[in-house]
Amino acid sequence: MSVSAVLFQLYRPVIYWGLAIVVTLEIAAVAAILTVNPLGFSFWLVVVGSAAKYWPLVTGILMISTYFRLIVTNGVTRHEFLRGFAVFALGIVVLFPALVVIGHGVESTVLGLLDQRGDTYPVFRFGEAANEYLHVLPATAAYLASGMVISAGFYRFRPLIGLLLIIPGSLPIMASSGLITIDEFGVLTQRAPLAVALTIVLAATATAGIAAHRLMRDVAIRRTG
Amino acid sequence: MIELRGVTVRYGSTVAVDNVDLELPTGAIYGLLGRNGSGKTSLLSVLASYRKPSAGTVLIDGEAAFENPRLMRQTSFIRDTLDLSGSDRISTVFAVARWLRPGWDAEYAGKLLDLFELHPRERVGGLSRGERSMLGATLGLAGRAPLTILDESYLGMDAVARTLFYRELLDDYLAHPRTIVLSTHLIEEVAELFERVIIMDRGRILLHDETDALRGRGVTVTGPADLVTAFAAGHTVLGEHSLGTVRALTLDGRLDPDEIARGERDGLSFGPLGLQELFVHLTSQPRPLEASR
Numbered sequence: 001m002s003v004s005a006v007l008f009q010l011y012r013p014v015i016y017w018g019l020a021i022v023v024t025l026e027i028a029a030v031a032a033i034l035t036v037n038p039l040g041f042s043f044w045l046v047v048v049g050s051a052a053k054y055w056p057l058v059t060g061i062l063m064i065s066t067y068f069r070l071i072v073t074n075g076v077t078r079h080e081f082l083r084g085f086a087v088f089a090l091g092i093v094v095l096f097p098a099l100v101v102i103g104h105g106v107e108s109t110v111l112g113l114l115d116q117r118g119d120t121y122p123v124f125r126f127g128e129a130a131n132e133y134l135h136v137l138p139a140t141a142a143y144l145a146s147g148m149v150i151s152a153g154f155y156r157f158r159p160l161i162g163l164l165l166i167i168p169g170s171l172p173i174m175a176s177s178g179l180i181t182i183d184e185f186g187v188l189t190q191r192a193p194l195a196v197a198l199t200i201v202l203a204a205t206a207t208a209g210i211a212a213h214r215l216m217r218d219v220a221i222r223r224t225g
Numbered sequence: 226m227i228e229l230r231g232v233t234v235r236y237g238s239t240v241a242v243d244n245v246d247l248e249l250p251t252g253a254i255y256g257l258l259g260r261n262g263s264g265k266t267s268l269l270s271v272l273a274s275y276r277k278p279s280a281g282t283v284l285i286d287g288e289a290a291f292e293n294p295r296l297m298r299q300t301s302f303i304r305d306t307l308d309l310s311g312s313d314r315i316s317t318v319f320a321v322a323r324w325l326r327p328g329w330d331a332e333y334a335g336k337l338l339d340l341f342e343l344h345p346r347e348r349v350g351g352l353s354r355g356e357r358s359m360l361g362a363t364l365g366l367a368g369r370a371p372l373t374i375l376d377e378s379y380l381g382m383d384a385v386a387r388t389l390f391y392r393e394l395l396d397d398y399l400a401h402p403r404t405i406v407l408s409t410h411l412i413e414e415v416a417e418l419f420e421r422v423i424i425m426d427r428g429r430i431l432l433h434d435e436t437d438a439l440r441g442r443g444v445t446v447t448g449p450a451d452l453v454t455a456f457a458a459g460h461t462v463l464g465e466h467s468l469g470t471v472r473a474l475t476l477d478g479r480l481d482p483d484e485i486a487r488g489e490r491d492g493l494s495f496g497p498l499g500l501q502e503l504f505v506h507l508t509s510q511p512r513p514l515e516a517s518r
Contacts, residue, residue: 001324009324010317066310073275073308074325075298075370218292221275223306 003076003084004091007067011059011088018055022047026107039111040118044103046184052096052136053143057173059092060147064155064216072221082213089144097136101129122185134194135182138201142172145208152215155222169211172204226250227272227372227404231281234267234428241267243428244281249406249421251286251371254398256419256436257408260508264428265408266304269374272406273302285372298327301370303361305377311350315343315360328369333397337363340389354381362390366397374406379415387411391418412501422500426508436500443498443506444480446488447473456488463506475506 001009030043042049063085071081108124111117146169153165179197181189190197227249234242242264249255259265270276272283274291283290290296309318315338322329338345341359343352352360361378379387395418398405409415422439424432432439443463446453450472461477475498485495498506 006321006324010321069308070310070313070321071325072297073302074321075300075327076325077274077292077294077297079292080294218277220270220277221308223304223308 002087003071003081004087006071007063007084007088008091010067018051022051026103030107030111034114034116038116038118038121040120041184042104042107042122043184044107045100045122045182048100048103049136049182049184052100053139056089056092056096056140056144057147060089060144060149061151063088064148064151064212068155068216069221078217078219082216085148086209089148092144093137093141096140097133100136101133104132105129120185122187131188131194132182134198135180135188135190138180138198138205139173139176141205142176142201142208145205145212146170146173149208149212149215152212152219156215156219169208172201172208175204176201226284226286228284229268229272229281230284232268232271232278232283233280234264234271234276235279240428242271242278245428245430247423247430247433249404251404252402253404253420254394254418255404255406256412256415256422257406257425258410258412258422258504259408259425263425263508265425266376267428268425269302269376269406269408273300273372273374275302299371300374301326301365301368301372302374303365303376303378305358305361305380307349307357307361309349309360311348313349314345315347315349316345318349318360318364319345322364322368326368326370328371330367330369333369334363334367337367337393340393341386355383355386356381358382359386359390362393366393369397369401370403372404372406374408376408377410378407379409379411387414391415394418412504413499416500424504424507431507439500439503441479441497442477443503444476444478444485445473445496445498446476446493447471447496448488448491448493452491452493456491456493463503464509475502477506 025047026044030039033039033043068081072078104122105124108117108121111121112123117123150162150166150169153169154162157165179191179201180194183189192200229245229247232242232245233240245268257265257269267276271278272290274283274293274297277291285296288296290300319331319334322334323331341356341363343356343359343363349357349360358378358381362375365373365375365378379390382390391414394405407415407418416436419436422432422434422436423430446456448471450467450470453472453474457474457476462474463477464475466473480495488495
């Protein structure tokens with residue numbers, strides 16, 4: 001079985017549980033809010049929009065701190081692991097933002113049918129879907145890459161050096177947060193032309209990915225306990 | 226053939242493995258012996274490509290081992306600490322091995338779990354020290370890797386579990402011959418398993434020989450101090466004890482039967498030196514072996 005398939009198999013329970021939790025939370029919280037007022041913001045964009053950043057961050061950290069050792073000690077080279085993780089990460093970066101946009105679309109449609117959209121609710125429009133997707137994707141990629149490279153710093157070096165490497169490791173996050181964002185009101189913010197902002201964030205993300213590869217390609221498999 | 230050429234492992238200014246050259250024919254059970262801090266685990270880590278040597282190279286069948294996908298697939302290194310997450314269930318650990326290890330024998334793994342009285346639903350973090358070792362032994366044996374390395378994998382096992390482990394190791398080795406390197410401190414207990422023994426001391430290979438050759442290698446000579454001293458002339462002395470006028474010397478090397486007969490006629494007594502005693506004598510000396518000649 002390929003490394004990316006193994007990672008998916010190992011992560012599948014996390015994905016299913018995570019999805020079940022956010023969907024349950026969405027239904028329960030929105031239903032509760034609607035008993036008082038129509039919804040003035042997108043709860044889905046609040047919860048899953050944030051998850052599209054922080055869940056990849058945690059995934060990047062876990063992949064290095066936990067799964068790297070587990071996979072490599074089962075007869076896989078470091079390079080094979082990193083390549084498999086790149087495929088797995090690509091799946092997250094492509095699919096998670098899509099989940100944000102699709103969920104927003106479903107939420108907006110259901111609220112519209114129930115006539116429960118508040119004045120400030122960000123109504124979903126099919127024509128804006130691609131633009132919304134492109135405003136989520138850079139953050140997902142950036143947080144994942146930052147999580148990976150920061151974790152790689154701690155894995156390879158002493159804690160103090162790992163701590164110092166958090167600053168350069170956070171550059172993709174800083175680039176995405178500073179240049180291209182989406183908030184709970186569906187406001188799309190870009191502080192540079194979209195193509196430029198995307199290029200800068202993805203370049204920072206790719207640099208972090210390359211840095212993580214350099215850190216991990218010949219690292220010693222550490223003992224625990 | 227497994228070859229280590231000029232392998233050195235450094236941690237900062239500390240040299241854990243010092244320019245080691247070693248050739249290990251495949252298809253044998255090796256015992257790697259050494260005191261704490263002698264460099265055994267560092268050497269094994271390099272052998273398993275868990276660590277890139279600071280200098281030198283490891284070749285397996287002529288190919289460089291580090292980051293070699295084919296050779297990584299054929300190597301299993303089980304450390305005493307286990308490279309597993311405490312939150313994982315044994316069933317998950319086995320699933321990963323099944324997905325990634327080409328030689329994984331799920332049926333045999335299940336049999337070993339039963340033998341060691343472990344349950345697949347148990348989490349690794351909830352296992353006792355001995356149970357973790359049993360899990361490690363199971364992973365090492367059921368993986369059927371052509372190069373299986375077990376680093377102090379008996380730690381915490383009780384006498385019954387250790388006996389079961391040794392029996393399974395031997396049975397499985399006979400059924401599926403491969404290269405097994407076993408690092409241990411329980412030398413006498415495991416000595417019967419070893420076909421060859423490697424002794425490390427202070428990062429260097431002190432000795433590498435067939436176990437049978439080593440068993441008869443050392444002799445203890447006991448008797449009146451002056452006679453013992455005279456008899457030992459020309460031999461390498463590994464250790465000595467004196468009590469009053471009686472002296473006991475441990476000599477390195479195989480003695481000639483005529484030499485022993487002559488000594489016995491003079492009133493000296495001779496005793497064999499076990500592998501563990503030989504190991505203790507070789508590694509407890511303040512000076513290198515050659516210096517005692």
